[in-house]
Amino acid sequence: MSEYTVVGQTVARVDAVEKVTGAAQYGADVHPPGMLYGKLVRSKYAHANIRSIDTSEAEKLPGVRAIITQDDVPSGRRVFATDKVLYLGEPLAAVAATDPDIAEEAAELIKIDYEVLPVVQDVMEAIKPSAPRLHGDDTKDGPSRREISGQIRKLSRDKENDHTDEISRLEAELEKYPDEVYYNISAESHTEAGDVEKGFAESDVVVEDTYVIPRVHQTYMEPHVSVASADSSGKITVWASTQGPFAIRSGIAGTLGIPLTQINVIGTTMGGGFGGRFGVVITHVPAVLLSQKTGRPVRVQMTREEEFTDGRPAPGCVIKLKTGATNDGRILAREALAFWDSGSVSGASIGSTIRVRGVYKIPNLKVSAYGVHTNKSGTAAYRAPGAPQAIFAGESQLDEIAERIGMDPVKFRLINMREEGDEVPAGGSEPKVGYKETLEAVADAAGWWDREADRNQGWGVAVGDWTNGCGPGGVYVSVHEDGSVRIFHGSMDITGTDTAISQIIAEILTVPYESVTIRRGDTDSAPYSTGSGGSVVTFTMGNTAKLAAEDAHRRILELASERLNTNVDNLELKDGKVHVISAEPPKSISLGELAAYSLSTTGGPIVGKGSFARQASTPALAAQIAKVEVDPGTGRTRVLKLVASQDVGFAINPMAVEGQIEGGTVQGYAWAMMEEMQYDENGNVNPGFVDYRVPTSADLPTVESVIVEVPAPNGPYGAKGVGEPPITPTLATMANAVKDAIGIRITELPIKPEKVVDALKGNGHSA
Amino acid sequence: MAKLPVSLTINGDEHDLLIEPRKTLLAVLRDTIGLTGTKEGCSTGDCGACTVILDGKAVTSCMVLGVTASGKEITTIEGLASDGELHPVQQAFIETGGYQCGFCTPGFIMASKALIDENPDRTEEEFRHALGGNICRCTGYTKILEAVLKAAEEIRTTA
Numbered sequence: 001m002s003e004y005t006v007v008g009q010t011v012a013r014v015d016a017v018e019k020v021t022g023a024a025q026y027g028a029d030v031h032p033p034g035m036l037y038g039k040l041v042r043s044k045y046a047h048a049n050i051r052s053i054d055t056s057e058a059e060k061l062p063g064v065r066a067i068i069t070q071d072d073v074p075s076g077r078r079v080f081a082t083d084k085v086l087y088l089g090e091p092l093a094a095v096a097a098t099d100p101d102i103a104e105e106a107a108e109l110i111k112i113d114y115e116v117l118p119v120v121q122d123v124m125e126a127i128k129p130s131a132p133r134l135h136g137d138d139t140k141d142g143p144s145r146r147e148i149s150g151q152i153r154k155l156s157r158d159k160e161n162d163h164t165d166e167i168s169r170l171e172a173e174l175e176k177y178p179d180e181v182y183y184n185i186s187a188e189s190h191t192e193a194g195d196v197e198k199g200f201a202e203s204d205v206v207v208e209d210t211y212v213i214p215r216v217h218q219t220y221m222e223p224h225v226s227v228a229s230a231d232s233s234g235k236i237t238v239w240a241s242t243q244g245p246f247a248i249r250s251g252i253a254g255t256l257g258i259p260l261t262q263i264n265v266i267g268t269t270m271g272g273g274f275g276g277r278f279g280v281v282i283t284h285v286p287a288v289l290l291s292q293k294t295g296r297p298v299r300v301q302m303t304r305e306e307e308f309t310d311g312r313p314a315p316g317c318v319i320k321l322k323t324g325a326t327n328d329g330r331i332l333a334r335e336a337l338a339f340w341d342s343g344s345v346s347g348a349s350i351g352s353t354i355r356v357r358g359v360y361k362i363p364n365l366k367v368s369a370y371g372v373h374t375n376k377s378g379t380a381a382y383r384a385p386g387a388p389q390a391i392f393a394g395e396s397q398l399d400e401i402a403e404r405i406g407m408d409p410v411k412f413r414l415i416n417m418r419e420e421g422d423e424v425p426a427g428g429s430e431p432k433v434g435y436k437e438t439l440e441a442v443a444d445a446a447g448w449w450d451r452e453a454d455r456n457q458g459w460g461v462a463v464g465d466w467t468n469g470c471g472p473g474g475v476y477v478s479v480h481e482d483g484s485v486r487i488f489h490g491s492m493d494i495t496g497t498d499t500a501i502s503q504i505i506a507e508i509l510t511v512p513y514e515s516v517t518i519r520r521g522d523t524d525s526a527p528y529s530t531g532s533g534g535s536v537v538t539f540t541m542g543n544t545a546k547l548a549a550e551d552a553h554r555r556i557l558e559l560a561s562e563r564l565n566t567n568v569d570n571l572e573l574k575d576g577k578v579h580v581i582s583a584e585p586p587k588s589i590s591l592g593e594l595a596a597y598s599l600s601t602t603g604g605p606i607v608g609k610g611s612f613a614r615q616a617s618t619p620a621l622a623a624q625i626a627k628v629e630v631d632p633g634t635g636r637t638r639v640l641k642l643v644a645s646q647d648v649g650f651a652i653n654p655m656a657v658e659g660q661i662e663g664g665t666v667q668g669y670a671w672a673m674m675e676e677m678q679y680d681e682n683g684n685v686n687p688g689f690v691d692y693r694v695p696t697s698a699d700l701p702t703v704e705s706v707i708v709e710v711p712a713p714n715g716p717y718g719a720k721g722v723g724e725p726p727i728t729p730t731l732a733t734m735a736n737a738v739k740d741a742i743g744i745r746i747t748e749l750p751i752k753p754e755k756v757v758d759a760l761k762g763n764g765h766s767a
Numbered sequence: 768m769a770k771l772p773v774s775l776t777i778n779g780d781e782h783d784l785l786i787e788p789r790k791t792l793l794a795v796l797r798d799t800i801g802l803t804g805t806k807e808g809c810s811t812g813d814c815g816a817c818t819v820i821l822d823g824k825a826v827t828s829c830m831v832l833g834v835t836a837s838g839k840e841i842t843t844i845e846g847l848a849s850d851g852e853l854h855p856v857q858q859a860f861i862e863t864g865g866y867q868c869g870f871c872t873p874g875f876i877m878a879s880k881a882l883i884d885e886n887p888d889r890t891e892e893e894f895r896h897a898l899g900g901n902i903c904r905c906t907g908y909t910k911i912l913e914a915v916l917k918a919a920e921e922i923r924t925t926a
Contacts, residue, residue: 012861019859019869020876022804027805099814100798101768101789219904221808221816271806271870272904304809313837335841396899495867495905655864665869689813689902697908698899705909 006507007717010655013499014518023567027225027241028301035227036065037101038290038300041110042084042310044660046375046683047132049135050083051113053092058109062101062753069093075257075760080284086134086344087375088683088694089309096298121679123318123339123372127182133374134344140188142180143337143368149172151759171593186371191354191424201366203324211393212748213315214676215316215341219381219694222271223307228287229297236263237483240284243273243492249523251280263525267492275381275533279312279569294379308687313677315348316341321356324666325401329415331590333364339492342371345378352386354396357425359435359621360416360463365425376679381533384466384724388668388731393429393733395462400745409461410443431618434710439463439623442645445706446625460737463623464728466719470614471530473540475548477505483576483592485509487518489541490526494723497537498657501545503652508549511576517688535721542716552608559594559601614661618712622646622725624665626737632760636752637673637738646705649720654707661705661726669729670695676750773837775829777802778846786833793817795833796843804844804873818874819843827918838916844873847880850894855881856918867905874899887919
């Protein structure tokens, strides 16, 4: 029996009624009087020089109110391409008109003279010297050259000894690696712990493979949209569908070169984000510029096709991975070399390559990662950015090792999992995390230990780890004369976080959940709040809410002490009343009475303030098991069972936590089996739901979720962020299940039916 | 573009409008009438976010031209609750946690209502296939199916 009455209970969400009645206001539902419709003019080529942009025909179209290009950006910061475009759909100009269809017509009337250039879309082609170069100075050394060059530099610095011969030898050594000069590199990242060569030498089994993970789109159901209104005083109001209104405010201020106080960002209800809804330039800045130029409110809304061509999806990557282990099941070494497709700009989650280490004791680890430019849009976060890709490689390869040494995949993982106090390869020591508990929980729930498989059926298991982020936030709590409680803050609700905040405050103030209401302010009114991404909100705002409620609690006892003429030590707040402890007859005063009384006191109304920025987070584990059946004729994989467990620390609202586990698992399933943004020399070729299939209810069975609670020391009530972990293991879970079913390891996602058929015929795609 | 006269009955209210023939029913509902509960997710009829009930059938309103809906009866998400009471499908979505971001929810609720009205005795598997035209990116569908089955049960037993 829980010691708590509100947290830890399933409650209906605070936004339940508005969400099921259509009343919730999303970005495109904002319609100020006189609003114009904006449309971005986009490149029709994936790589081209721009000779000229002619807007004269478009300007003549009745209803067109403004056309802007980079010349209209006063700060000169890049909003539109000018002399060169690097991907299909790159914005070149924007139009505002009285009607969306007129804006679209006008966009088509703008004449752009292109000089088409050669295109590169494949990362492994882009790193070659023969590839078209997207940016200037962009070559980097690969791991071997890097190591040798480092030795040369070190010897050259030693002026006291003569190293001429050794340096010459090393320079000759460098020449052996001509393929290790990589082109079109946007960024690099290197990590090393122990000695991998030694580790591989001591291993009984060494497995090496190349894993290919496609670029996928977050596919939030609400396309990007913003409505901007610049008034005659220069004040700008932006209704933005975003995960981070404060980041959008500073982003717009920076791009336009204006002070923060000149911009108010109102976050509208968010139709999904998954990490992809932080971009500033994407629609917000064009809407502001168009509004400034026309003096009227302007809405810029992306179509689904624009989302695919000019969204900021999750990067694809190629990971070469090598793992060594002993016959008794100890992993000794792992080495990764990864190339991440960052598209036309730098970015991509290359730092996440380190997640190939998983949650295991790997004494020797070496990871090198490169971001590579291609003719695609840039990338952004997608639910545990970079982790699903790296963990797919890591967990696929673990199963190959387990098979070769003849050990059960769950047991193999349990043997190698880190425990409290263990050293984390290349990163500190391990706190208490329910790694083994979570894996054992999913194995038990799925019936792993006595699993059966008919012909063409298989079982797969994988685990994935992720640690929630943390950031600044502020919360105010007011108690009103009727005993009701009002919360005010500035963080975007990301599917249930406002509810969790409300539960925490109700718990501390000992009032029913129903008497708490929560309101989100805009950036003009609310205290600063970190963006709603990185699974931060329940952790950060939960802690902030706790502080605010505790502050209010103090004031409540202070008031009761005055009112009841007793020391605060004799008082306790319980069931919405302050009681005098052990008073006979019982003596108490309600929160409402205290709130009413407070209005005539010197100290004033009950207002609790919470402000918080940082505490160490604790890792979380997601463990999943799938049972599949593969049709060898069609190659179609059917999921028969999908079970997902997760160490959530403490489930503040269990139903919402299950929802996160189920949703994240299905996104992972889709990445494994269905989704892939496809590109050719013309750019993205599947910019819609017919060609880019996302799962529907018809594709899947019920996902069974299992909540494991190993409290996080600094989380509110022990809670960890729950949104991101569940997507991390599913790619490998599915690949491992398909391997078990067909006996062939597929290392290139997605595992579409044709790939399975090819693998079964032994003609490609498989390792 | 020349506008045509159109008469629509939306959630029981009659609207006589002049609309351009290129405007979809979705655009008419959202931009002309101001009923923004119906969502635009793809405009190609693939995601189901804009589902409304047109003369008893669930349709994706982005695939219906406003002028062709003239003389027909349309129910949108705003017209589902009556006398301050949520419809059983709406209630079930709340109770099971069948929504997260909520953007696909109006479409799912309208599609589910039409399916349940047509045949509340469908099995889970049948509902899973029948709802295959609606995309939800948040829930993974588990709790949506729970909601639909719960609502179907409720409607069956009270009918």
